[in-house]
Amino acid sequence: MNTTHPSPPPTLPDNSGNAVTATELTRRYGTGTTTVDALRGVSLAVPHGELAAIMGPSGSGKSTLLHILAGLDRPTSGEVTIGGRALAGLDDRDLTLLRRTQVGFVFQFFNLLPMLTAEGNIMLPLKLAGKRQDPDWVNELIGKVGLSDRRDHLPSQLSGGQQQRVAIARALVMRPTVIFADEPTGNLDSRGGAEILALLRAAADSYHQTIVMVTHEPRVSTVADRTLSAKLS
Numbered sequence: 001m002n003t004t005h006p007s008p009p010p011t012l013p014d015n016s017g018n019a020v021t022a023t024e025l026t027r028r029y030g031t032g033t034t035t036v037d038a039l040r041g042v043s044l045a046v047p048h049g050e051l052a053a054i055m056g057p058s059g060s061g062k063s064t065l066l067h068i069l070a071g072l073d074r075p076t077s078g079e080v081t082i083g084g085r086a087l088a089g090l091d092d093r094d095l096t097l098l099r100r101t102q103v104g105f106v107f108q109f110f111n112l113l114p115m116l117t118a119e120g121n122i123m124l125p126l127k128l129a130g131k132r133q134d135p136d137w138v139n140e141l142i143g144k145v146g147l148s149d150r151r152d153h154l155p156s157q158l159s160g161g162q163q164q165r166v167a168i169a170r171a172l173v174m175r176p177t178v179i180f181a182d183e184p185t186g187n188l189d190s191r192g193g194a195e196i197l198a199l200l201r202a203a204a205d206s207y208h209q210t211i212v213m214v215t216h217e218p219r220v221s222t223v224a225d226r227t228l229s230a231k232l233s
């Protein structure tokens with residue numbers, strides 16, 4: 001993947017005002033004749049509070065990039081920072097801690113725990129991090145995602161769109177430096193997808209929440225602050 005920045009103009013990596021930066025990332029899979037260069041020198045910077053979309057055709061390296069930005073995979077070369085901290089300098093324990101406290105995730109297939117209610121799923125990151133539960137904040141979030149009358153329902157009792165709303169509230173609850181969303185509308189119909197895009201936009205606006213989203217969704221340019229286009233490498 002290379003990235004282009006059609007609009008607005010490119011932002012140079014700069015740790016000061018940015019939630020996430022990537023500098024000259026490469027990722028090579030395999031060796032010899034099976035070598036695949038999934039990323040060939042990707043640089044980007046996402047300022048705090050922005051909603052950024054990474055778009056591109058299948059196989060262009062979007063998932064690879066998202067996993068490396070989120071610290072789930074290491075680049076072959078190049079550097080990632082989250083909240084000004086370079087991921088390369090962190091050992092596995094510190095990386096896990098950083099992911100738990102500074103990163104939220106939203107997945108295509110929701111990934112909720114089936115035995116927990118909507119509210120239980122939303123509060124799970126707080127519990128895992130040993131954080132005090134703030135009922136006002138949890139109530140606010142449940143209201144924000146429109147699930148006040150579904151908080152005691154299990155995921156199996158919720159529609160796909162409702163499950164993704166739970167996942168978004170779960171990602172927001174820690175007030176992370178950045179939320180990474182991997183095809184968040186990919187498993188929803190057109191209307192459900194539009195509602196999720198609107199909700200992500202509202203999260204960025206209301207909570208100054210930085211969000212980086214991988215998507216095939218053509219309508220995303222109507223809600224994103226910037227769109228990074230991936231080209232086949």
Ligand SMILES: Nc1ncnc2c1ncn2[C@@H]1O[C@H](COP(=O)(O)OP(=O)(O)OP(=O)(O)O)[C@@H](O)[C@H]1O
Pocket residue numbers: 029030036037038056057058059060061062063064065
């Ligand atoms: N573990 C792996 N081993 C070898 N090659 C891989 C591996 N993971 C991904 N690739 C290759 O790297 C390239 C980028 O894959 P990636 O999954 O990042 O693309 P993508 O843009 O997310 O695609 P899609 O939209 O289909 O999910 C592809 O050519 C893929 O075959």
